[in-house]
Amino acid sequence: MTDQRSQAEIVRQSLKKRYRKEKRFRFYGIAAIAVALMSLVILFTDIIGKGYTGFIKTTITLEVPLDGEAMYLDDPTDKDQVSMADFQAPVLAALQQYFPEVTERADQRELSRLVGSYASNQVRDLLEGNPQLLGTTQTMEFLVHDTVSVYVKHADNPAYSIRLTEQQQAWVDELVGKGVVETSFNDVFFSRGDSREPSNAGILGAIIGSVLTMVVTLVIAFPVGVAAAVYLEEFAPQNKFTDFIEVNINNLAAVPSIIFGLLGLAVFIGLFGMPRSVPVVGGLVLALMTLPTIIISSRAAIKSVPPSIREAAEGIGASKMQVVLHHVVPLAMPGMMTGSIIGMAQALGETAPLLLIGMVAFIVEVPDGFFSSATVLPVQIYLWASSAEQGFVELASAGIMILLTFMITMNALAIWLRKRLERRW
Structure with a gap:
């Protein structure tokens, strides 16, 4: 009887030891899965946190005066005149409607940099396709410059450095307050190829x-x-x-x-x-x-x-x-x-x-x-x-x-x- 009890005790101890090993193994497996899931959560959180604003574009809507004298353009169908015309002038004139106090040339350059460089191309394409619009005022929507877009979307994020001057930030804040600068779904991202400017780049x-x-x-x-x-x-x-x-x-x-x-x-x-x-x-x-x-x-x-x-x-x-x-x-x-x-x-x-x-x-x-x-x-x-x-x-x-x-x-x-x-x- 003593031998049987001792053998039974040995078996029970062996079973307890095995069950403890199984519990530890299960714990290690659950811990490994938890670490993997946590890593995925961290990864996706970081990607989504940085990338969701990529689906948002920042635009500026202006009343653009298509003044032929300011653009040095008499005939939009003349390719020689179009190649020499200044299509940035009407964009600057549209911005100055909100800031008439900006008269110095240096300040005008700073103001014009709020709008993306493709704005002049939009004005040119509009006149080439519709020459009869010369001399009229048209409501046009432009993509803002990349630095303005970063400021509008990430002004409160210390991870992004703001490259606008204090004066430019004040101008942007005023335009945002007036509803001239707005954010919306970035259809450009899904409709264009690559570009040197992030605001114009697409996938x-x-x-x-x-x-x-x-x-x-x-x-x-x-x-x-x-x-x-x-x-x-x-x-x-x-x-x-x-x-x-x-x-x-x-x-x-x-x-x-x-x-x-x-x-x-x-x-x-x-x-x-x-x-x-x-x-x-x-x-x-x-x-x-x-x-x-x-x-x-x-x-x-x-x-x-x-x-x-x-x-x-x-x-x-x-x-x-x-x-x-x-x-x-x-x-x-x-x-x-x-x-x-x-x-x-x-x-x-x-x-x-x-x-x-x-x-x-x-x-x-x-x-x-x-x-x-x-x-x-x-x-x-x-x-x-x-x-x-x-x-x-x-x-x-x-x-x-x-x-x-x-x-x-x-x-x-x-x-x-x-x-x-x-x-x-």
């Missing part, structure tokens, strides 16, 4: 460039990756050469992305002479980078198809090709699509390989084709983040929010497809 060019690049990547990587996976899994003989290919595919999945950029620079641009900074070259490079991921995921999806499917098809006289194309591939397609979407999401966030093929160029125009000069979202964010102007800080954060939205959407789509289309055997 549309980078979005179109990313879409064009992803189309090239998908068109090349998906069929080639699926075909390679089908061959290796269903038709390739088991020999040393096949083993060599499989090992190298697995190794390529772990190769740093910048290596693929060097490969694209050497082969597509150096050897084949393809142009730099175009979606076709970027898509080819990202397709090479994405191929291993698609092949590995497609092979895993093909392996998940039960052998009984193959045996049943062969039992009714189907050939090997018919078994694969009519039964195996359709059943494995959900897994293939899931892996492809995840690979595309990874490619969408890549920057290093595209920097090496010239997609870091300053692109103002929105690309209109696969061979147009373009950039992509990650590179655009990189360019803005490395700029000295404070206005680009919020644009970079806003761009990160858009990029994360695309990536989260693609990953959510992959999860939905897997849940919606997968079959359990």
